Amino acid sequence: MSKENLILEIENLVVNYELEAETVRAVNGISLSLEKGKIVGLVGETGAGKTTTALSILKLIPDPPGIIKNGNISVDGQDIIHASIEEMEVIRGKDVSMIFQDPMTSLNPVFTVGDQIAESIEIHEKISRNEAFKRAGEMLEMVGIPASRATEYPHQFSGGMKQRVVIAIALACNPKLIIADEPTTALDVTIQAQVLSLIKDLIEKNNASMLLITHDLGIVAEICDEVAVMYAGRIVEKGTLEDIFNNTKHPYTEGLFNSLPNIDDRNAILKPIKGLMPDPTNLPRGCSFAPRCDYCTDICEIQPENRMISHTHSVACSAYENPEFSIVRGSK
Amino acid sequence: MLRYILRRIFLMIFVVLGVSFVVFFVINLAPGDVLSKIAPEDATLEEVEALRVELGLDRPIMFRYLDYMKGFVKGDLGKSYITGDDVFKTYMAKLPATLKLAFASIFVSILISIPLGIMAAKNRGSWKDNVSMVAALLGLSMPNFWLGLLLILLFSLKLGWFPTGGAIGFKSLILPAITVGTGLAALLTRTVRSSMLEVIRQDYLRTARAKGVKEKIVINKHAFKNALIPTITIAGTQLTRVLGGAVITETIFAWPGVGRLILDAVYSRDVTMITGCIILKSITISIILLIVDLLYAAVDPRIRAQFAKGGK
Amino acid sequence: MSNFIKRKRLFLIICSMTIMVLMSGCGSKEAETSQGDAQSSSTGTTSEAAAPTENTKYKEEVVINTGAQVTTLDVQEVSNVAHNRVFKLTHDTLVDLDIDTGKIVPKLAKEWEWLSPTELQLKLRNDVFFHNGEELKASDVVFTFKRAENGKASTGRVSNFVDVVAVDDFTVKITLNKPFVDLLDNMTIPVYSILSEKALIDDPNMGYTVGTGVWKLNEFVSNDYVSFDRFDKYWGELTPTQKLKVKYVPESSVSVISLENGEADLCTDLTSSDAVFVEKNKDLSLVEIDGTTCQFFGFNASKAPWDNKLLRQAVAHAIVKEDIITATENGYGKLATTFWGNSQFGYYDGFGDYEYDLDEAKRLLAEAGYPNGLDLEITVPTGYRVTTAELLQAQLSQIGINVTINEVDSAALTSITNDGTHESFVYGLGFNTAGDDIRRAYSPKSTTNRSHYANDRVIELIDLAVAEFDTDKRLADYKEIQEIAHDEIPVIPLYYQTLFFGTNKNLGGVTWNSTSNTDFSGIYVIEK
Secondary structure (H helix, E strand, O other): OOOOHEEEEEEEEEOOOOOEOEEEEEEEEEEEEEEEEEEEEOOOOOOOOOOHHHHHHHHOOOOOOOEEEEEEEEOOOEEOOOOOOOHHHEOOOOOOEEOOHHHHOOOOOOOOHHHHHHHHHHHHHHOOOOHHHHHHHHHHOOOOOHHHHHHHHHHOOOOOOOOHHHHHHHHHOOOOOOEEEEOOOOOOHHHHHHHHHHHHHHHHHOOOOOEEEEEOOOHHHOOOEEEEEEEOOOEEEEEHHHHHHHOOOOOHHHHHHHHOOOOOOOOOOOOOOOOOOOOOOOOOOOOOOHHHHHOHHHHHHOOOOOOOEEOOEOOHHHHHHHHOOOOOOOOO | OOOHHHHHHHHHHHHHHHHHHHHHHHHOOOOOOHHHHHHOOOOOOHHHHHHHHHHOOOOOOOHHHHHHHHHOOOOOOOOOOOOOHHHHHHHHHHHHHHHHHHHHHHHHHHHHHHHHHHHHHHHOOOHHHHHHHHHHHHHOOOOOOHHHHHHHHHHHHHHHOOOOOOOOHHHHHHHHHHHHHHHHHHHHHHHHHHHHHHHOHHHHHHHHHOOOHHHHHHHHHHHHHHHHHHHHHHHHHHHHHOOOOOOOHHOOOOOOHHHHHHHHHHHOHHHHHHHHHHHHHHHHHHHHHHHHHHHHHHHHHHHHHHHHHOOO | OHHHHHHHHHHHHHHHOOOOOOHHHHHHHOOOOOOOOOOEOOOOEOOOOOOOOOOOEEEEEEEEEOOOOOOOOOOOOOOOHHHHHHHHHHOOOOEEOOOOOOEEEEEEEEEEEEOOEEEEEEEEEEEEEOOOOOOOOOOHHHHHHHHHHHHHOOOOOOOOOOEEEEEEEEEEEEOOOOOOOOHHHHOHHHHHOOHHHHHHOOOOOOHHOOOOOEEEEEEEEEEOOEEEEEEEOOOOOOOOEEEEEEEEEHHHHHHHHHHHHHOEEOOOOOHHHHOOOOOOOOOEEEEEEEEEEEEEEEOOOOOOOOOOHHHHHHHHHHHHHHHHHHHHHHHEEEOOOOOOOOOOOOOOOOOOHHHHHHHHHHHHHHHHHOOOOEEEEEEEEEEOHHHHHHHHHHHHHOOOOEEEEEEHHHHHHHHHHHHHOOOEEEEEEEEEHHHHHHHHHOOOEEEOOOOOOHHHHHHHHHHHHHOOOOOOHHHHHHHHHHHHHHOOOOOEEEEEEEEEEEOOEEOOEEOOOOOOOOOOOOEEOOOO
């Protein structure tokens, strides 16, 4: 992948939350890149460090107690780690914008939705307040809400419509990169589908890229081009949609697929992954997944290296030192 | 919204009835009566008694109360036993001075407490936070008469910038307003601080930052407007306290307000003046509280919607 | 450093700062105690700050701070020192009192004579104008005294007037129902001021503000201030000042500050602590007057067991008045030995005072049947008199009297003493100059006789003296009253309160007198 083609590049990102009594190791050295025009899904359970990663890109980690300990992030070639606050304020909302998880709390209750959308436009583009408000109306139309409702307040909208407003805010200035943090998790299943397809349309129309954070493999299958699987602050497997779904390599990823109920076989027993995610303040020295892994051996006591399976597919599992090794899923 | 306002005005009537009843009876329970102040020094006991009968003060309380209410319903609050002036006119003559002092004091306290409270919340736990809280505590602990005298000594005597008292001109308002305002600021600062702390954790601030809004605006516009609600409540109650008259400050600065009027009336057992003034005071306070509630609605659209539905 | 210790440290710092602030707050409000013993003070004289000459420049407006409120400008509604000061500015009485000689002198009336023991005829000046331009005539006097029948303060004053008649335009005859020697003395009090008939016909509501005085009312803002303009057609000597303002400043320390500041030229009703402060300032003058308000400790002489004079005499032997003066008034005040006005006709202090003798006190207690002492309740109004009560408590414990102090506000005290439910009380009584004023202290019908003292001989003497035109006989009557009162001691007089005024150094033209005769109307301040 050539550098000019990358909209986002993360190298060895380490993020900690340093509290008074202990340190939470939220992100432990992840590397990720995203090509222009592509949608990458960042998958993992709650607590894997996905949101922290997303917030780091916009430097929205609450500081204190969060600290970016190490690593490089660049957005369209621009260095984020060493950018000043003023520079970040220009980037946020214009080059990169974010769609948050919970629409009920993401909107300011005392301002109209029109104002909240227009504010983004006013900050980044030199147009008048009235112009911006008109544009805000257009954005609302784009997400399927009548422009006349721009003068209404968040409490007058349902959850699904609130999320659309959030999307309208995120897209108002035509950002190149959109980070969507579980955008449909808080919505009804029927609305989920609507919102998802809306997001997909808008991305295509604007020729933008998206980093989609989710724990729902179904959504990943629907719209992502590439997938990265995160566990305990590390990326354990990365690849194209095809790679991950049909050529699963990492035991954790396998566990995720196995946890899905099988609609065809209603009598089958659910196979959850045994055990719990490790305590982020007290991570094991070796592979973080080892305690829960069916394939765990002595090798797992050292930190696994990232191993390229193909030029698109990589996995971090020491079991593949053994060329004969394979997991159950996908093996014939 | 109109229905809501009308309902509130209707409720005021009950407040007034209750207040008038309680005040009238309580005053009459205190030993002594107004004759000790209006009967001339050389009057004989018989003459004093005759005066008491003439003023109708020998009749049982219940009858006197009913007579009073009969007049009240017609809009007549009676006359002062001491000066003979109409109670309503006297109160209304003093009210502007009290209103001026009340609003100026709240203004001073807001001027102090909002920046201080926001700064304390933003830098929670740091020395800035602690200093603000101590400053607020200082304002609360300083006795009014001490601060008032100190301000007079410094600004009137030494520097000659402001007059020592009276109510003539804008300059004479400043020292009394500062005296009362610093005392009010303490509670208001803590309120601003704690409601800001709550708001600061809210997700919508993160959304604002993600849009690229400058941090200063995030705090002062996005966060603060939400922190206003509890602030308005507290500022409103503070205002009602001062509307009753800041007696000590009025005495120190010879400020001709309602507080001293009521106090003097109590000392002279001037029943009509006391009852009338306290009723008027409770009406004034009810009106101010209504305005405060309407202010909430102006700030918070969710409350506006509730009021529009016709009631709280 | 762990956060717990950090927080504890902070807590201690905050606590100590708070305590320091609170203590400093208390500190600066404490009154300075002075080293004074009872100081001698000037009697009423005209103040001569600086004798005015031809070329002296005078301040156009003079400001007086008063510590007592003015509630009305109707001379017939209220009669007390605070109001009379203001009334004297705008109104005149028929006659005046020369403080130095004690004699009645002409004012609106230029001469008078008693036609009979019950008829007084007065001739008025013919060059007097009211503020509304009308000439003063006898008809105004007739009108005034008729109106006086309805005024709260004046009705008692004219209750012995049978008739007031205008003999001609400038001659008035007053007929009384029985002889009353003190009529002229009483008529110097502002409640007898002459009002304009025309002004009151034109404006029944406010016409009473029109008088014949050198000052004309400009503005009256109740509870705030009264302001005046000079009346250039005044019949007497004009003051060089053109405007006058009397401001109500309730807090005396602030009043003194405004004096220092130049905002005010004269402060009345200062406390003894403020007096010390004024004295120390070389730009200000302190005026001290022997007050005529007698502070006293009285018994309810109509209620057992204190209706027994032996018990009262015992108490008199156990009191140290000097200590009370020192504690309550910082040493200022004149010792009182008789319950009479110290500038009042008939004053006699030749009977001496009860000696401090604890043995004699105990002996008297035993003779009365209380060898082991007894209980006593002292009712006292809130304020400086509480200190007096506390001292009495300490002093009387020496002879086995167990005192409880009942502190109330002044309206309650009036009610309690009127009902006669009290045992003893600490209070004050202001005396005028007329001899018959003593009725207020000793007549059982008077509301100010809070001791409910009723001695038949005393009552008889009072009525004899008021009709007695022979001065010597009168004096003898009053002397006998004081002899009886000294023996029966229903009231133990303690001291006459000193009055303090703070003034601008260049102030003059004031006639100082602590009774209602203090006259500010000639006031001026020389501009330096």
